[in-house]
Amino acid sequence: MPYLLPHTPTINKKLVLILAFGNLSYLEACSVLSDRLSSSKQLWEDVAMLELKDARGGYENLAGVHKVAVSITPNPRARLDDIEELDDFLGGFDDGFNFSVSLYSPEGSGEAEYEEVLSTLLAAVREAAFRKANLVRPRNGSEVLTREIASRKIVDFVVLRLGEKYWLGATLYVPDSQQFQVRSNERPVVSSQISISSRLARLLLNLGGVRKGGVILDPFCGSGTILAEAITAGLSCIGVDRDRNRIENSRQNLEWLSKTLKTSAKPYTLKVGDSTRLESLMDGVQVDAVVTEPILLPKIDATPTLDKARKMIRNSSRLYSESLYSMAAVVRKGGRVVIVAPSLRTTEDRDVSVLLEDVGAAGLAPFQPVQVPFEYPVRISHENTRWVRRMVYVFERV
Ligand SMILES: C[S@@+](CC[C@H](N)C(=O)[O-])C[C@H]1O[C@@H](n2cnc3c(N)ncnc32)[C@H](O)[C@@H]1O
CATH class of the missing domain: 3.40.50.150 (Vaccinia Virus protein VP39)
Known part of the structure; x- marks a missing residue:
C-alpha cells in the first residue's frame, strides 16, 4: 500500500519531490501535472519543487518519485529551532508517534550537519510536549528508507538546505513500489x-x-x-x-x-x-x-x-x-x-x-x-x- 501522511498540513500546494531517476523523473512530473502547475523548478539532480494551482493531488500517478513532501513553513528559515508552525503541524498526532528526519542538500549532507539538524528537530518535538514520540534513525546516510516510512507509519520531516536557509516539510506520500x-x-x-x-x-x-x-x-x-x-x-x-x-x-x-x-x-x-x-x-x-x-x-x-x-x-x-x-x-x-x-x-x-x-x-x-x-x-x-x-x-x- 502507498503511504499517506495522516494529517495534511494546510499548505499543500507547494510540493517537494525526491526524484528516483533525476531529470527524467522531473520530466515525468512536469508532463503529468503540466495543466495544473503554477511553477516548477528542479533544485538539483534528485530534488524538485512544484507549486500546483489546486490541492487535488495527482502525484499518486508518478512512477519516478521516492517521496512527495509538503511544507510545514511557508518559506525557508535561517533556523530550525523556533518554528511556530510545528505545533500546528503536530497537533493531530498521538503522543507516541514515530518520526524521522531526512536531510537533502545539493552536495549531499555530512554526518555532522545531519546530527545537528536531527537534534534540533528532536528538541523541537519534545518542546511541543511530545515526550514519547519515537525517533527512527536511518540505517545509514541521512534519510530513512521509504519502505520503512510506509511500513512503520513514520512522520518523516524533510529538510532541504537551500544556501544558508532550511526548508522544512514532511513526507506526504510514498508510492507502493x-x-x-x-x-x-x-x-x-x-x-x-x-x-x-x-x-x-x-x-x-x-x-x-x-x-x-x-x-x-x-x-x-x-x-x-x-x-x-x-x-x-x-x-x-x-x-x-x-x-x-x-x-x-x-x-x-x-x-x-x-x-x-x-x-x-x-x-x-x-x-x-x-x-x-x-x-x-x-x-x-x-x-x-x-x-x-x-x-x-x-x-x-x-x-x-x-x-x-x-x-x-x-x-x-x-x-x-x-x-x-x-x-x-x-x-x-x-x-x-x-x-x-x-x-x-x-x-x-x-x-x-x-x-x-x-x-x-x-x-x-x-x-x-x-x-x-x-x-x-x-x-x-x-x-x-x-x-x-x-x-x-x-x-x-x-
Ligand atoms: C531491448 S529489447 C526490448 C525489451 C522490452 N522492453 C522487454 O520488456 O522485454 C528489443 C527488442 O527489439 C526486437 N527487434 C530488434 N530489431 C527489430 C525490428 N527491426 N523490428 C521489430 N523488432 C525488433 C528484438 O527482437 C528485441 O526483442
Missing part, C-alpha cells in the same frame, strides 16, 4: 538482460500522456514489460517484435498478468514484424502514443574504446532513425513517441550516444511540457548499468 517489483520478478518470462524495470516502463508510459482507454504501441516489445504496464494503467496496447520467440514471451507474460489482475479482457494485440515497416503492419490503424525501448547493441563484456563505441552506436543509429519515421507514421497527430536510446561510456571516459536529430522531416517535434525547455536526450539517473546508459527522447507528432 512493491507492486512494480512483483510485476517485474514474478512473471513467467523474466529477461532482465534486455528489459527495463516495470517502474521505469510506467514512467515512460506516463510520458506518453495517454488517457485511460487509449491505445499505445511498443514496436520492439520483447517480453512485454511496457505492454504489461499499459494494461495495468487501463490502456489497450499493440506489441510488435521481429522475433517470434519474443512475441511468445510477451504472450505468456500478458496471460499471467490477466490472471493476476483477475480479468478475462485481453486488451492487447501481438504481431511478429519488422518495425521499420509499421505502416503496412498496422494496416491504417493509428495509436495515441508509441512507447518503446529498442536498445539495439551487441553484448559486450568490457568498457569499449571510443572507436568501438562509435562503430556500435553508428550501427544501431541506422535502425533507430529508420524506425522513427515508421513510428511517426502510425501515431495520431498530437500523440507522442517516447523512445529509449543507448549511450556508451568509453575507456577514454567519453560518452557516445544514439542521437535523434532533425526529426522535423518525420513530422515530430521535441515535447516540452513547461516553459523552460528540456534538453533531449534526457538521461536516466541512478541506473546500475556500467557502460551502457539509457537516455530518453519524447517527441510530439505535429
Whole structure:
C-alpha cells in the first residue's frame, strides 16, 4: 500500500519531490501535472519543487518519485529551532508517534550537519510536549528508507538546505513500489538482460500522456514489460517484435498478468514484424502514443574504446532513425513517441550516444511540457548499468 501522511498540513500546494531517476523523473512530473502547475523548478539532480494551482493531488500517478513532501513553513528559515508552525503541524498526532528526519542538500549532507539538524528537530518535538514520540534513525546516510516510512507509519520531516536557509516539510506520500517489483520478478518470462524495470516502463508510459482507454504501441516489445504496464494503467496496447520467440514471451507474460489482475479482457494485440515497416503492419490503424525501448547493441563484456563505441552506436543509429519515421507514421497527430536510446561510456571516459536529430522531416517535434525547455536526450539517473546508459527522447507528432 502507498503511504499517506495522516494529517495534511494546510499548505499543500507547494510540493517537494525526491526524484528516483533525476531529470527524467522531473520530466515525468512536469508532463503529468503540466495543466495544473503554477511553477516548477528542479533544485538539483534528485530534488524538485512544484507549486500546483489546486490541492487535488495527482502525484499518486508518478512512477519516478521516492517521496512527495509538503511544507510545514511557508518559506525557508535561517533556523530550525523556533518554528511556530510545528505545533500546528503536530497537533493531530498521538503522543507516541514515530518520526524521522531526512536531510537533502545539493552536495549531499555530512554526518555532522545531519546530527545537528536531527537534534534540533528532536528538541523541537519534545518542546511541543511530545515526550514519547519515537525517533527512527536511518540505517545509514541521512534519510530513512521509504519502505520503512510506509511500513512503520513514520512522520518523516524533510529538510532541504537551500544556501544558508532550511526548508522544512514532511513526507506526504510514498508510492507502493512493491507492486512494480512483483510485476517485474514474478512473471513467467523474466529477461532482465534486455528489459527495463516495470517502474521505469510506467514512467515512460506516463510520458506518453495517454488517457485511460487509449491505445499505445511498443514496436520492439520483447517480453512485454511496457505492454504489461499499459494494461495495468487501463490502456489497450499493440506489441510488435521481429522475433517470434519474443512475441511468445510477451504472450505468456500478458496471460499471467490477466490472471493476476483477475480479468478475462485481453486488451492487447501481438504481431511478429519488422518495425521499420509499421505502416503496412498496422494496416491504417493509428495509436495515441508509441512507447518503446529498442536498445539495439551487441553484448559486450568490457568498457569499449571510443572507436568501438562509435562503430556500435553508428550501427544501431541506422535502425533507430529508420524506425522513427515508421513510428511517426502510425501515431495520431498530437500523440507522442517516447523512445529509449543507448549511450556508451568509453575507456577514454567519453560518452557516445544514439542521437535523434532533425526529426522535423518525420513530422515530430521535441515535447516540452513547461516553459523552460528540456534538453533531449534526457538521461536516466541512478541506473546500475556500467557502460551502457539509457537516455530518453519524447517527441510530439505535429
Ligand atoms: C531491448 S529489447 C526490448 C525489451 C522490452 N522492453 C522487454 O520488456 O522485454 C528489443 C527488442 O527489439 C526486437 N527487434 C530488434 N530489431 C527489430 C525490428 N527491426 N523490428 C521489430 N523488432 C525488433 C528484438 O527482437 C528485441 O526483442
